[in-house]
Amino acid sequence: MKPGSPAAALHPVHEAEDPHLAKQKFLDDAAEHVRDTGHRAFVRKALGGYYTNRDTQQARYRDWEQARDAASLAKWSAVNRLDELLPKFVAAFEANGGQVHWARNADEARTIILELLRGAKAKAIIKSKCMTSEEIHLNAALEDDGYGVVESDLGEFIQQLRGEPPYHFVFPCMHVRRDEISDLFGRHLGTPPTDSPEELTMIARRHMRRLYVDADVGITGANFLVAETGQISITENEGNARLTAALPRMHIAISGIEKVVANLDDLAVLLPMLATAGAGQPMTCYNTLYAGPRQPGECDGPEEMHVVLLDNARTAILADPEQRDSLHCIRCGACLNVCPIFKNVGGFTYGTTYQGPIGSVITPHLRGLADWNHLSGASSLCGACTDACPVRIDIHHHLLHNRRNAAKTAPNRLERLGHKLFAAVASRPWLFATGGAVFRKTLWLLKKLRLPLLGDWLATRDLPAAPAASFRSQWRARK
Amino acid sequence: MSPPASTSARDTILARIREALRVPAPPPHMASQAAGATAASGPGSLTVLPLEMARPWLPDGGETPAEQLALLTDNLAKLRAEVHRAADLTGAAEIVAGIARDRGWRRVAWHGHPAVEPVVAALDCETLRVDDNAFDKNALESCDAGITACDAAIAQTGSILVSSGTCGGRALSILPHVHIVLVSLDQIVATLSDALELVRTGYAGRMPSMVSFITGPSRTGDIERILVLGAHGPKELLVILVG
Known part of the structure; x- marks a missing residue:
């Protein structure tokens, strides 16, 4: 198979139709992806430049580790004062002429946005990259209501044309080869084939410029909500969010409630660290603060600006003090880029909006631990994610916390029985010795018998050769 | 959008936040002891602000x-x-x-x-x-x-x-x-x-x-x-x- 072969051939799980099938789909897709060595090599190569650039930029910090302390403290102090800072942000934003809408869940958020679009008599909508909108499946809702919506971020545009969700929440189409993009543009835009990433980028640039000018409504996300000044902060490289918030007459920004920071000073720490951890840059190309709609005396900008604040189970995470720090996440994607599981199973296997280690931590909270606990096992527990996190989220321990919580709420009877049996044997020396003797003789049989639980585990592993004598007898012999 | 729906969504979310924050969360694991000491005083009363801590560790901006x-x-x-x-x-x-x-x-x-x-x-x-x-x-x-x-x-x-x-x-x-x-x-x-x-x-x-x-x-x-x-x-x- 060619490197980075079409994802269609890999049956990407975008979302399991039946949530109870999520685990089986994960296992099937993972098994398929890990065998596609071309795909794995392609993803690793794409990430190669990231490691070099990240290391170069981290070295410019006088102390990256201590800077991480400050970044984690900024987010910790904000998340733990959400009751105070969120209303403060809202009051300041409204004072600047912006309008705030609250949504308890995805359904409410979609309804709010559809009503805003109806009120604005919107015909053409341009969007810049926004994972929160992926979380609430906004595009599908807009299209169902007859609205045309175009993703302007290059990677998101490619994914929209492919009919796929983002593969990686920061690098949406990192799995797609340039010749596939060339074919895709040829099919949809009628452009001649090219193998130049630059020429492909220019095709998208030329295509999109008309759409920014003609759009009535621009939809963006928000990276930070600044409580002190009532501004939203948007980080991007391409300039598509700047254009989306400049030319249409209405700007709608969707944000999770956890994006609040106390003040502008926090951005002096978080903006460079987001860029360095996420993409190996000193600063992302455009970091823009929006205070509201066009102000008197300004020559352009939208007449209305709306911020939709989304809960969608974030308050459930907030209510768990042990995992509350997963709300510190600034969505930089560093944990995906270093994760051995992500690099081998790929982004689609997760079947989640947020892939990789942080996605494995928060998805069970967003969609239910019973159906999504299998993601807690999508980890080697190596801790690379925790080391990479610029805001020091204890990611790999939270995977263990989710496993523990799942075992408490819905114990695996078979596993329990196994543990009980072992306890019964291990606490009786005569039984342990006899059992050991039998086990040494029959160890080879384990591989042959497709036992429940053990069978899956042994399918990809070799058993060690059984020793001739027990440890205790060897110990006695040495004496 | 009818205002009552949004108002009640706001009230519900703010009530959930207040309820959730009744149990404090421990400060994050940190490399420096100074940072731990700062955080221990609680999120609302940080003795050293994150920027003050970070300033010496961020990339250099030049003196003159x-x-x-x-x-x-x-x-x-x-x-x-x-x-x-x-x-x-x-x-x-x-x-x-x-x-x-x-x-x-x-x-x-x-x-x-x-x-x-x-x-x-x-x-x-x-x-x-x-x-x-x-x-x-x-x-x-x-x-x-x-x-x-x-x-x-x-x-x-x-x-x-x-x-x-x-x-x-x-x-x-x-x-x-x-x-x-x-x-x-x-x-x-x-x-x-x-x-x-x-x-x-x-x-x-x-x-x-x-x-x-x-x-x-x-x-x-x-x-x-x-x-x-x-x-x-x-x-x-x-x-x-x-x-």
Whole structure:
């Protein structure tokens, strides 16, 4: 198979139709992806430049580790004062002429946005990259209501044309080869084939410029909500969010409630660290603060600006003090880029909006631990994610916390029985010795018998050769 | 949207937040003991603020104006911005007029500003002013370049600070293919936090609707993680350092 072969051939799980099938789909897709060595090599190569650039930029910090302390403290102090800072942000934003809408869940958020679009008599909508909108499946809702919506971020545009969700929440189409993009543009835009990433980028640039000018409504996300000044902060490289918030007459920004920071000073720490951890840059190309709609005396900008604040189970995470720090996440994607599981199973296997280690931590909270606990096992527990996190989220321990919580709420009877049996044997020396003797003789049989639980585990592993004598007898012999 | 629904959503969410925060969360695991000691006092009463902690550990911004200028120039070059030096605005006007002639620019957009006006006056080509009347978006889209002033330039990161209030609105610095920005040497600040302090104090009570830190020309790595300049914003950023 060619490197980075079409994802269609890999049956990407975008979302399991039946949530109870999520685990089986994960296992099937993972098994398929890990065998596609071309795909794995392609993803690793794409990430190669990231490691070099990240290391170069981290070295410019006088102390990256201590800077991480400050970044984690900024987010910790904000998340733990959400009751105070969120209303403060809202009051300041409204004072600047912006309008705030609250949504308890995805359904409410979609309804709010559809009503805003109806009120604005919107015909053409341009969007810049926004994972929160992926979380609430906004595009599908807009299209169902007859609205045309175009993703302007290059990677998101490619994914929209492919009919796929983002593969990686920061690098949406990192799995797609340039010749596939060339074919895709040829099919949809009628452009001649090219193998130049630059020429492909220019095709998208030329295509999109008309759409920014003609759009009535621009939809963006928000990276930070600044409580002190009532501004939203948007980080991007391409300039598509700047254009989306400049030319249409209405700007709608969707944000999770956890994006609040106390003040502008926090951005002096978080903006460079987001860029360095996420993409190996000193600063992302455009970091823009929006205070509201066009102000008197300004020559352009939208007449209305709306911020939709989304809960969608974030308050459930907030209510768990042990995992509350997963709300510190600034969505930089560093944990995906270093994760051995992500690099081998790929982004689609997760079947989640947020892939990789942080996605494995928060998805069970967003969609239910019973159906999504299998993601807690999508980890080697190596801790690379925790080391990479610029805001020091204890990611790999939270995977263990989710496993523990799942075992408490819905114990695996078979596993329990196994543990009980072992306890019964291990606490009786005569039984342990006899059992050991039998086990040494029959160890080879384990591989042959497709036992429940053990069978899956042994399918990809070799058993060690059984020793001739027990440890205790060897110990006695040495004496 | 009917207000009661949203009000009740707000009340529900705020009630959930208050309920959730009744149980405190421990401070994050930190490398430095000082940070732990700071956090132990609780999120509402931090004795040392995150920025104060981080300032010595973030990338250097330079101490003296000469160091800051050198750092800014170096960072802009690394970001693939084009840097020009001019002794005064007359010199800047000559540089920009020369570039416009060499490249055969047909129309250049600008905004009313004491630093921009003399530069535009020296151009041979057609010009489009964006801030006297409502401008035509299509006309701006077809401009070869946009010329703006700035509010600050940041040595630490090579960023240029522009705002919708002082630099010709939102579109001028992002829609034309080339962005020419005039930076007076006394506008150079050491760090991002210095520039954010300017935003806080300089605009207090009359915050522009947009404040943007521009760090190099528009770029993308979305295709095979290969860097391409000029994704949607300007392909080129020309910084004219004046003074």
